[in-house]
Amino acid sequence: MFNPYSLSEFAQYYGFHYDIVDIETVKRDVHIEMERGLQGRSSVLAMLPAYINPVSTAPIGKKVVALDAGGTNFRAALVRFEEDGKAVAEDTQKSFMPGTKGRMSSEQFFDHLASLTAPLLEKEPNVQGVGFTFSYPMETTENLDGVLIAFSKEVDAPEVIGKAIGQGLREALNRRGTKAPDKIVLLNDTAATLLAGLVQAKESAFQVKHGIEAGPSAGFILGTGFNIAYPEKKIPKIDFDSDKAQIVVCEAGGFMPRYLGRLDKEFDASTKNPGVFWQEKVSAGAYIGPLTVHIWKQAVRDGVVRFKKSEEFLATTGLQTRDVNEFMRAPLGGEGPICGLFGLDERDALTSFVYLAAIVTERGAKLSAATLAAVVEKTAAGFNPFVPVRIAVEGTTYMIYHGLRRSLESYLHTALVSRKPFYYTITPVEQASLFGAAVAALTE
Numbered sequence: 301m302f303n304p305y306s307l308s309e310f311a312q313y314y315g316f317h318y319d320i321v322d323i324e325t326v327k328r329d330v331h332i333e334m335e336r337g338l339q340g341r342s343s344v345l346a347m348l349p350a351y352i353n354p355v356s357t358a359p360i361g362k363k364v365v366a367l368d369a370g371g372t373n374f375r376a377a378l379v380r381f382e383e384d385g386k387a388v389a390e391d392t393q394k395s396f397m398p399g400t401k402g403r404m405s406s407e408q409f410f411d412h413l414a415s416l417t418a419p420l421l422e423k424e425p426n427v428q429g430v431g432f433t434f435s436y437p438m439e440t441t442e443n444l445d446g447v448l449i450a451f452s453k454e455v456d457a458p459e460v461i462g463k464a465i466g467q468g469l470r471e472a473l474n475r476r477g478t479k480a481p482d483k484i485v486l487l488n489d490t491a492a493t494l495l496a497g498l499v500q501a502k503e504s505a506f507q508v509k510h511g512i513e514a515g516p517s518a519g520f521i522l523g524t525g526f527n528i529a530y531p532e533k534k535i536p537k538i539d540f541d542s543d544k545a546q547i548v549v550c551e552a553g554g555f556m557p558r559y560l561g562r563l564d565k566e567f568d569a570s571t572k573n574p575g576v577f578w579q580e581k582v583s584a585g586a587y588i589g590p591l592t593v594h595i596w597k598q599a600v601r602d603g604v605v606r607f608k609k610s611e612e613f614l615a616t617t618g619l620q621t622r623d624v625n626e627f628m629r630a631p632l633g634g635e636g637p638i639c640g641l642f643g644l645d646e647r648d649a650l651t652s653f654v655y656l657a658a659i660v661t662e663r664g665a666k667l668s669a670a671t672l673a674a675v676v677e678k679t680a681a682g683f684n685p686f687v688p689v690r691i692a693v694e695g696t697t698y699m700i701y702h703g704l705r706r707s708l709e710s711y712l713h714t715a716l717v718s719r720k721p722f723y724y725t726i727t728p729v730e731q732a733s734l735f736g737a738a739v740a741a742l743t744e
Contacts, residue, residue, distance in 0.1 A: 302648040304655060310604050311659045315561020316595065318663035323670040323715045326557060330674035333555065338548070340537030344556050344578075346449070349538055350440050350491045350547040354517060354531045355743055358387075358499050359428075364741040365420045365481075367432040368733040369413070370489065372524055373397055376416040378424055379431075379738035381499070387735040391420060399457035406459035406468070414472035421478055429483030431741030433492040433733040434465050435525060437551050444740075446486030456572065485740045488549040489694070490529035492736025494519030495547075496729045497692020499739050516545070516679045516689055519732075520672055522708075523695030525577075526553040526584040528675045550675060553580030557667050567594045579671060583664035583704075585697035589621025592660045596653055605656075607649035609641045621701070628657055628702035661703045669711035676716065676724060688723035694732040 311317035330345070337347030358381040366379040366389070377392040398404050398412040421427065436455070438446035445466040451457065460468070466484040473480045487495075498517050519529040531545035540546065556578040567590070568574050568581060581587040597614055599605045607613075619637065627638035631654050634640070642650040672691070676682065682689040698705055709726065716722040729735075 302651045302655070306604060307599075307652060307655050308659070310599060310602065311656070314563045314595070314598065315559070316563060316663055317659060318666050321557070321559045321663060321666045321670070323666065323673070323711065324718070326559075326667060326670035327674040327677070327715065329558065330552075330555060330671050331678070334550065334674070334678060337550075338532070338535050338537060344554050346437060346549075346551040346554065347535075347537075348437070348439055348488070348549045348551060349532075349535055349540065350487055350529070350549055351442055351444055352485075352487060352491060352495070352547050352740055352743060353544060354494060354498055354547055355739065358739050358742050362428050362742060363424055364428045364738050365417060365424070365430045366734045366737040366741070367413070367417060367430060368489070368492075368737060369397060369432070369434045369436075370524065370733060372400065374413065374416065375734055376420055377734060378420055378427070379735060381738070381742075387496075387500070387731070387738060389731065389734060391423065393419070397455060399451065399455035399460075402456065404457045406457070406463060407472075409457045409460050410468040410472035411475070413469050414476055414478070417469065418473055418476050418478040421473070421481070425479070427481055429481050429485060429741040430469075431485050431487070431737030431739070432466065432469070433489050433737040434486055435489035435521070435527075435733065437554070438465065438486065438488070440486060440488075444485045444487075450573070450576070483741060485737075485743075487547075487737065487740045488527065488529065489733045489736075490519040490521050490527040491547045491549055492519070492734075492740065493521060493692050493694045493729055493732040494529050494531075494736070495739040496732040496736035497690060497727055499735070500729060516681050518672075518676050518679065518689065518691050519547075519736075520691055520693045520698075521695050522584060522668060522693070522698035522704075524585045524697070526580040526668065528552040528672055530675050530679055532678075552671055552675065553577045553584065555579040555671055557582070559663075559667070563595050563598055564591070567591050570594075579667060583668045583697075585621045585695075585701065587621075588660065588664055588697070588701070589624035590619065592624050592657050593619045595656060595660060599652070599656060605649050605652045607642055607646045613641050621697070624657060625701050628654065628661075658703060661701070662707055665704050665707035666711045669708045669715055673712055673715035682716070682722045682724055683720070685721075685723050688725050691724060691726045692729045692732060693726060694729050699728065
């Protein structure tokens with residue numbers, strides 16, 4: 301029998317109910333970790349300088365090669381910007397992200413990247429440079445290369461860790477006999493999203509008429525992974541103190557919320573990178589579906605949910621976020637591997653699965669909103685109604701995972717206006733990683 305009270309008690313007992321999450325406490329914890337990271341002290345937030353200024357325009361007509369290494373796919377394209385700021389991608393090529401279909405050596409990894417990059421460079425040998433969005437924790441160097449710190453999102457290429465990605469690509473292109481351009485700029489996908497949002501944003505007619513500059517922008521990724529970037533004027537660990545901000549990548553997926561329970565830790569132990577990326581594991585697409593399945597299985601083992609195919613479900617492996625999302629979008633539709641577990645007379649069990657999944661989603665949304673709000677507040681802006689903070693967003697999990705976007709935006713509003721009015725806008729940006737990479741390559 302479907303019993304929402306017993307299901308909520310189950311969630312409370314195992315520590316994954318969203319009701320135990322206090323937004324103000326999470327914000328305070330994030331602020332503390334941000335300051336520690338900026339100072340170079342031990343922190344779960346790496347606070348990585350991008351050495352790129354947040355620019356709002358890109359040169360017109362010049363072409364660059366833009367690369368995007370995401371959680372699932374690797375893309376390459378020739379990109380140029382038109383007079384209205386619109387980015388145009390040509391000859392786009394796409395493949396799987398190397399390391400997601402089995403372990404790769406360092407040479408195999410970079411050769412795969414070069415196999416899609418080389419044809420574009422050979423077609424347009426006079427490109428202005430290569431902009432490379434690399435969506436994994438890396439330390440950007442002052443020459444705008446990026447040294448990989450760790451892989452997340454279940455990429456299996458351990459030899460690449462500690463290597464400079466731009467240099468590795470350059471060497472792989474040389475092995476193919478393709479001349480690499482002098483300029484290869486590495487940046488994180490959140491920095492790219494921030495840049496793409498700035499270039500594509502349009503000031504209001506009021507702002508233009510009165511000469512009011514647009515407000516700062518934050519980049520927010522909630523797709524396969526989770527991350528946030530923002531403009532920062534003071535970074536003590538690199539002796540940076542300037543009126544002209546540079547982008548900092550928080551590596552926010554590494555934040556460890558204090559609101560984690562026993563099942564979160566059991567699930568974490570089953571991943572390829574246990575003990576890290578806690579925020580990512582409660583909200584991002586690489587994990588939220590499998591985490592939900594792990595919680596469902598505990599509910600079945602505890603007898604909280606019963607149905608005829610319970611043992612078959614417990615033996616099931618490989619269910620991913622897309623399967624859970626398909627189920628949550630149409631639980632009565634009978635499609636997909638999860639719907640097929642329930643008979644027509646087992647509506648109570650099916651309803652219980654939906655109810656528990658909604659609790660997991662709601663908690664992910666609440667923790668995500670609190671973390672994002674803390675970073676947005678760090679811009680020290682948003683109180684002038686004519687200069688809102690602009691939040692540029694990219695990520696399929698944010699856009700299509702059932703119930704997540706609605707709840708996240710609701711919690712974000714609560715988090716930002718709880719004490720005083722706060723002005724912000726949220727703008728999903730298409731192909732932000734690819735177009736932001738192009739902006740970076742065209743930036744002086």
